[in-house]
Amino acid sequence: xxxxxxxxxxxxxxxxxxxxxxxxxxxxxxxxxxxxxxxxxxxxxxxxxxxxxxxxxxxxxxxxxxxxxxxxxxxxxxxxxxxxxxxxxxxxxxxxxxxxxxxxxxxxxxxxxxxxxxxxxxxxxxxxxxxxxxxxxxxxxxxxxxxxxxxxxxxxxxxxxxxxxxxxxxxxxxxxxxxxxxxxxxxxxxxxxxxxxxxxxxxxxxxxxxxxxxxxxxxxxxxxxxxxxxxxxxxxxxxxxxxxxxxxxxxxxxxxxxxxxxxxxxxxxxxxxxxxxxxxxxxxxxxxxxxxxxxxxxxxxxxxxxxxxxxxxxxxxxxxxxxxxxxxxxxxxxxxxxxxxxxxx
Amino acid sequence: xxxxxxxxxxxxxxxxxxxxxxxxxxxxxxxxxxxxxxxxxxxxxxxxxxxxxxxxxxxxxxxxxxxxxxxxxxxxxxxxxxxxxxxxxxxxxxxxxxxxxxxxxxxxxxxxxxxxxxxxxxxxxxxxxxxxxxxxxxxxxxxxxxxxxxxxxxxxxxxxxxxxxxxxxxxxxxxxxxxxxxxxxxxxxxxxxxxxxxxxxxxxxxxxxxxxxxxxxxxxxxxxxxxxxxxxxxxxxxxxxxxxxxxxxxxxxxxxxxxxxxxxxxxxxxxxxxxxxxxxxxxxxxxxxxxxxxxxxxxxx
Numbered sequence: 001x002x003x004x005x006x007x008x009x010x011x012x013x014x015x016x017x018x019x020x021x022x023x024x025x026x027x028x029x030x031x032x033x034x035x036x037x038x039x040x041x042x043x044x045x046x047x048x049x050x051x052x053x054x055x056x057x058x059x060x061x062x063x064x065x066x067x068x069x070x071x072x073x074x075x076x077x078x079x080x081x082x083x084x085x086x087x088x089x090x091x092x093x094x095x096x097x098x099x100x101x102x103x104x105x106x107x108x109x110x111x112x113x114x115x116x117x118x119x120x121x122x123x124x125x126x127x128x129x130x131x132x133x134x135x136x137x138x139x140x141x142x143x144x145x146x147x148x149x150x151x152x153x154x155x156x157x158x159x160x161x162x163x164x165x166x167x168x169x170x171x172x173x174x175x176x177x178x179x180x181x182x183x184x185x186x187x188x189x190x191x192x193x194x195x196x197x198x199x200x201x202x203x204x205x206x207x208x209x210x211x212x213x214x215x216x217x218x219x220x221x222x223x224x225x226x227x228x229x230x231x232x233x234x235x236x237x238x239x240x241x242x243x244x245x246x247x248x249x250x251x252x253x254x255x256x257x258x259x260x261x262x263x264x265x266x267x268x269x270x271x272x273x274x275x276x277x278x279x280x281x282x283x284x285x286x287x288x289x290x291x292x293x294x295x296x297x298x299x300x301x302x303x304x305x306x307x308x309x310x311x312x313x314x315x316x317x318x319x320x321x322x323x324x325x326x327x328x329x330x331x332x333x334x335x336x337x338x339x340x341x342x343x344x345x
Numbered sequence: 346x347x348x349x350x351x352x353x354x355x356x357x358x359x360x361x362x363x364x365x366x367x368x369x370x371x372x373x374x375x376x377x378x379x380x381x382x383x384x385x386x387x388x389x390x391x392x393x394x395x396x397x398x399x400x401x402x403x404x405x406x407x408x409x410x411x412x413x414x415x416x417x418x419x420x421x422x423x424x425x426x427x428x429x430x431x432x433x434x435x436x437x438x439x440x441x442x443x444x445x446x447x448x449x450x451x452x453x454x455x456x457x458x459x460x461x462x463x464x465x466x467x468x469x470x471x472x473x474x475x476x477x478x479x480x481x482x483x484x485x486x487x488x489x490x491x492x493x494x495x496x497x498x499x500x501x502x503x504x505x506x507x508x509x510x511x512x513x514x515x516x517x518x519x520x521x522x523x524x525x526x527x528x529x530x531x532x533x534x535x536x537x538x539x540x541x542x543x544x545x546x547x548x549x550x551x552x553x554x555x556x557x558x559x560x561x562x563x564x565x566x567x568x569x570x571x572x573x574x575x576x577x578x579x580x581x582x583x584x585x586x587x588x589x590x591x592x593x594x595x596x597x598x599x600x601x602x603x604x605x606x607x608x609x610x611x612x613x614x615x616x617x618x619x620x621x622x623x624x625x626x627x628x629x630x631x632x633x634x635x636x637x638x639x640x641x642x643x644x645x646x
Binding site (some may be wrong): 037040041042044045048049052053054058059061062161164165167168169170171172173176177179180184185192276277279280281283284287288298299301302303305306307310314317318321322 | 482485486487488489490491492494497498499500501503575578579580583586588589599602606609610613617620623624627628630631635
């Protein structure tokens, strides 16, 4: 998560468009370059995913384990399914072609089409990340603002110390502690595992969503609010905020209009990164709460060496990351007057 | 990420632009470590970390039961301090035996990630131009994977990961994140006078990097290293929790959580003991990292 610092320190340097061109043409060039880079990254990601899953080890040997030598018939069957005779290049391009046309292949473990297997979990995970994000964003901004209000005094120090302690904790630690506190040992308020009917959604019972969401929020908020606090402090110490105060504008208005608006751009970058982080966090959190999303499915598929499902899911998670970053870059440019004028002047 | 670190680049680049003339006889600058020792959170963090490392190394010799020794009935609260686990093994003894793998993989993985990342970042910053562009684009590719996903993708095709595979996975997933920071810090240094002077004297590029650039980056890199160690502990713990550890028979904090999860309601200590020790470890290294970050932020002042 340290990437945050790099971004916040120089949001403009990272996203600054080329200078020296005029108006719409410059905008178009900048967006085209940014899109091109995103596509290039995704293409390289696909190569990495394919090589790691299909070429680095021997998935067939991993699937069959000790049966590998004893069961040549099954080996041949799996080799046919994975098309293991073909060269690595043709296998890669077959797979990439399928990916682009929406054909994600067939799961080795269940024999069903991958797209059918993952559509439910993708929805469930999207809902979980969405819930975590809409709770996390206002909470972390609120904490940051309270902290800045009491800046360099006792309440600020206390908040920062608590945040620092939580920020170091891995997600499974937070999850297990919440489980013990709210589900199994102390208070038995929320269910420890997600129970949902095969036809319905897990969120049909709201109680099921509370602990997974809370875990993700507690895991991510400390980072976000520390970064937002730092950028708010920077703005508040600046001269135009001082001037606004000297003019006699009430402190509340200064905070809202002068400080918060200017701290929002680094905030967007941080939130983008955290959304991508949530995509990784769901892996552990879903496994812990048996929540039927892509994280749980990914772990099961890795355990079963179900190559096709792992490939599809990791491409989805990486694409989410790339797209979210792209949107964050575009938003930062649009919300930063300095960068806007840099493009068109 | 510590919020405080975010100022680092600005500070470095600022001092690069308007380097004040040094006083004729400058007093010796105290090292980062000495300055960090004056930070309360650094000393507390360091204390916790040292105690825990000592615990991991020496506890196996003091454990009341063996690593796989059955001490009583499964999930029995009465046996020993923390009761027994799902197989009836003593939880306290398992915790005392179970830190080795997590500590070793986290330490070596962090070290590998730092070395790789610093090398990539400094070469990109110092090489500039094409080097910079290509290295940073490749960096973006690995950055598109959350750290745990990168590990899982590689583990798909392997029957059982060895400790070395886990170390490499932890290291490689850290490297692009370290590289990004190292590049940012190095960019503020490569344009400074002493680097240009060394180049003008005809020093070899490798020597300029090793003798001029790297020594001036140590404070932010140390802070980053501490932070990376915190994340390594979480990552290795999470992999153990998901069932990916080098030796499934051995005691391992992450794996203990997985093994005893179903008994959380009846015998919570079997899960809480390993969770709490990982938590203390992570808090210790994180405090330490933040202490160094505070020093790095103040820089030469």
